[in-house]
Amino acid sequence: MRLTDILCRLRKALPRALAPLVLLLAAHGAIAEEEMVVITNLENANAIDRAYVIKVYTGAVKGWPDGSPIFLLDYGQDSELRKIFYAKVIGKSPAAMRAIWSQNIFTGKAMPPRVTQEDNEMKRIVAGNRNAIGYIRASQIDRTIKVVDR
């Protein structure tokens, strides 16, 4: 086979081989562009701001302003939602958050957050637990939950 044939075949095969990667990057870009919102239960009357959310997600605060315990929810370690939330809302890298939670978990200061898989599961748990707090993409907001920070 001549070199020109090989190059010709590669030129045809490459777009097909890269298509899934391109789609993945496009999807990642779409998620990265989306606004993230912090959600709570409809019956939860506590008003909190961004600074409070950061304290909750770094384990510095474990209770709501009214004194009830917080039921903290997060996504799995590989979740794109989680990485974007940490960067845009918490303002820390995944590595910095991992170091903070390593201290919390291995020194008895806090239990790790309950892990959910995607927005719908996050919304379902928050809707069913008065003390829960979580976050979803803004496009997934519905009437079952309340947005407290965006």
Next chain:
Amino acid sequence: MPFRRAAFLFALGALLCPLPSHAVDLQGLEFTGSGFMTLAAGRVFGGTRDAAVDQGFHCPCFISDYAQRGVYEAGHWQAGPDSKLGLQGSVSAADGRFSLTGQAVSRGAANGAANLEWLYATVELSGNLTVQLGRKRLPLFSYSEAQDVGYALPWIHLPPQLYGWEVVNYDGGSLVWRDQWAQWNGTVQVFGGSETRKDSGFWRIYNGRSSRTDVRWSDILGTELSVSREWFSARVVRIQSHTQNKLVSLGETSFSERKRQVIHGLSLGADVDNWFARGEFLYIDRRDDYGKDYANLLAIGYRHGPWQPLLSRAIYRQRLNNDSVPERHGTWSAVLRYDLTDDSAIKAQLDLWKDRTAPGYGSMHGDARQFTVSYDRVF
């Protein structure tokens, strides 16, 4: 045999490493498993001999962890003193208000032998109030409770001048109150209990490698206050207890007379943009026994992406009741950390230990120059 056990435990850690911490729900209870490991290698590349601690240790030697008898000796690379593997399991109720946690740590310094460092029940009485009962780490210093979790620390080994005491755990209980005052976050902890440490690593360093000393701290009662806001944090701790020793290798069968001690600690932290600084100051009143201990630590570091260089200086000084100062030494440490992934990092640390023991008391530790590298991971 100990080496085979150590090899098995570290192989187990290597196998577990690729797994993320995981949770399993079962009938309303959530089981979680997680862990941490440090693989470290270091070498003493200079220093002095004929130190008082040179009793079975091949000096010049560098003490990386008094409590666990972590000592690097002259002449060869060693992986034992700082390497460790910790496994933690927890079970918690569905609402998160009750949990039971256990943590075992296998140490290279103990030839792979595993010890139960934490075993405690937690009850969240409210969003502000937490009760814990069981076996825990004693919060002597700012990083004491995280001392085994290399990934969470900027050093490979914490400066031994400060982080070097005979007892690091206690059996008992603690009550923690968390609150907020304006822009300040505050935590008040009250704790109490006791600890009997058989074959203390700390005392093997002072009494000789083949010695055996048991230590008891009884009537431990402590208070810790921590406050933080934005870039600033501070911590004050006061712990009182009675201390007793028993030099078993000399045939002693009962503990010595109880002596009272009071520990005072102050920690300050600042995080401004990419810069961070830490200061720790310790004063132990043991006048009922021999005198007073002073130690302090200053550190400054910088975060630049995955890179984190750090420079620290730690000093220890002992003043006896007759006003003499028999033991005094300090260490300069330079550390470079690089985060490989979100849950692993490599570090290189250079330590220069200078002994300034007073003339007439001989050399307590001698000087030592130490280089250590490590790979830390949490899973």
